[in-house]
Amino acid sequence: MRVAFAHYSQENDISGVTTWLFSLARRLKDDNIEVAIHFVHSDVELGSEPLALQKLRRDGIEISRVSPQSTLEAEAQQTLEFLNKWQPSIFLPQCLPAHFAAAAHAGQKGLPWALTLHSDDPIYWESVHAFIHPKDRNHIVCVSEYLRDKLIGAGRAQHAHVIPCGVAIPQDLTTFNDSPFNMVFSGRIWERQKRASLVIQTFVKACQANPAMRATMIGEGYARQSCEELVNAHGLSHAITFTGALSPNQVRPHLADCQAILLMSDFEGLPVALLEAMALGVVPVARRIPSGIPELIVHEQTGLLVSEDPKDAAHALIRLSQDKHLWRSCSEQARRLVADRYNEETSYRKWRTLLETLLHDRDSSATIRFPIDTSVLTSIPKKNPYLNSISKRQKALTSRVRQLLRTTLARVKHFVKTIFQDLF
Numbered sequence: 301m302r303v304a305f306a307h308y309s310q311e312n313d314i315s316g317v318t319t320w321l322f323s324l325a326r327r328l329k330d331d332n333i334e335v336a337i338h339f340v341h342s343d344v345e346l347g348s349e350p351l352a353l354q355k356l357r358r359d360g361i362e363i364s365r366v367s368p369q370s371t372l373e374a375e376a377q378q379t380l381e382f383l384n385k386w387q388p389s390i391f392l393p394q395c396l397p398a399h400f401a402a403a404a405h406a407g408q409k410g411l412p413w414a415l416t417l418h419s420d421d422p423i424y425w426e427s428v429h430a431f432i433h434p435k436d437r438n439h440i441v442c443v444s445e446y447l448r449d450k451l452i453g454a455g456r457a458q459h460a461h462v463i464p465c466g467v468a469i470p471q472d473l474t475t476f477n478d479s480p481f482n483m484v485f486s487g488r489i490w491e492r493q494k495r496a497s498l499v500i501q502t503f504v505k506a507c508q509a510n511p512a513m514r515a516t517m518i519g520e521g522y523a524r525q526s527c528e529e530l531v532n533a534h535g536l537s538h539a540i541t542f543t544g545a546l547s548p549n550q551v552r553p554h555l556a557d558c559q560a561i562l563l564m565s566d567f568e569g570l571p572v573a574l575l576e577a578m579a580l581g582v583v584p585v586a587r588r589i590p591s592g593i594p595e596l597i598v599h600e601q602t603g604l605l606v607s608e609d610p611k612d613a614a615h616a617l618i619r620l621s622q623d624k625h626l627w628r629s630c631s632e633q634a635r636r637l638v639a640d641r642y643n644e645e646t647s648y649r650k651w652r653t654l655l656e657t658l659l660h661d662r663d664s665s666a667t668i669r670f671p672i673d674t675s676v677l678t679s680i681p682k683k684n685p686y687l688n689s690i691s692k693r694q695k696a697l698t699s700r701v702r703q704l705l706r707t708t709l710a711r712v713k714h715f716v717k718t719i720f721q722d723l724f
Contacts, residue, residue: 306338384672411672481620493567495565
């Protein structure tokens with residue numbers, strides 16, 4: 301069996317999808333399955349390879365790196381060139397529409413593939429509608445039951461599988477401590493999706509209300525500077541710290557030293573950061589949104605669910621810091637839930653079953669013949685401005701300007717909602 305993945309890559313990436321992918325690739329390699337990963341990497345022209353990718357090479361995983369292209373079709377052709385060179389028996393594209401387009405084209409030629417829905421991001425749903433056809437034997441992996449149910453509602457669930465991203469269950473556990481009571485955010489410090497402004501406002505309010513509380517922001521992203529500016533403006537640099545990007549092995553000790561983890565996202569799938577923290581007994585406090593989060597957090601049993609109001613989230617964190625019984629109960633139940641249902645061994649067994657199913661589908665249908673013709677990509681929809689627009693690299697705006705626009709838009713949205721809540 302030869303399994304090929306396709307994914308994006310960027311320096312110091314600790315996203316849940318990336319850490320899950322690296323873990324799955326290594327586990328497959330340990331089972332004597334040949335593995336290759338095709339990366340679209342924004343810094344490929346620099347010639348330096350991220351340390352994480354160097355480690356994958358040393359583990360025997362073949363790595364392909366290319367630079368981003370200006371169109372969906374060009375990136376899809378890059379992916380097909382990789383497939384023609386490596387000739388896998390199964391293709392598992394992740395995240396990028398161009399990779400899904402290449403998979404759909406190769407699938408028409410007989411290559412088994414599966415699309416993974418990692419979150420409720422509109423990009424995924426546009427890709428499902430563009431590249432998954434109800435009459436075809438296409439497989440879709442959903443990381444949560446919520447996504448599977450939404451897929452059923454969209455009429456695209458003929459071959460849907462629920463496979464959460466499993467995590468390791470460590471032997472050691474965090475313990476309750478109210479002085480300091482340590483809080484953490486772990487992930488991309490972005491306004492889009494992760495709502496970094498709400499996270500940092502929550503931490504500021506909690507630390508102002510209880511001087512014994514401390515917060516750590518683990519990760520990197522375009523919104524980090526504005527978050528640090530807010531912390532400094534309130535004189536809380538001693539209480540709220542930023543680690544920058546850390547490797548997965550570096551993240552775990554930080555999580556183990558915390559009592560609560562905060563997530564205020566607009567949309568999610570099944571957040572790996574929450575799973576990793578809950579496996580250590582860290583109590584999650586997360587925004588109540590349609591996602592896999594309510595599958596993990598039963599309010600006041602395995603964690604606390606809150607609104608998007610930072611005051612509400614800060615109150616929940618303060619409540620945990622002052623109620624040892626509630627914290628211990630949530631901590632024990634959170635760890636038990638992850639150990640029973642979301643451990644990495646259970647997840648891996650489900651992926652192996654899916655791979656065998658994909659191979660069986662290949663054996664019972666036309667076998668692909670390489671090379672795949674890339675001259676005409678019939679899988680790419682001609683009239684889908686959304687997919688075509690997101691593949692174009694906008695160079696007119698600097699990252700700083702994009703950060704300001706995104707942060708300002710999110711703050712205006714929150715302000716308007718707050719006004720309406722007060723009025724009604």
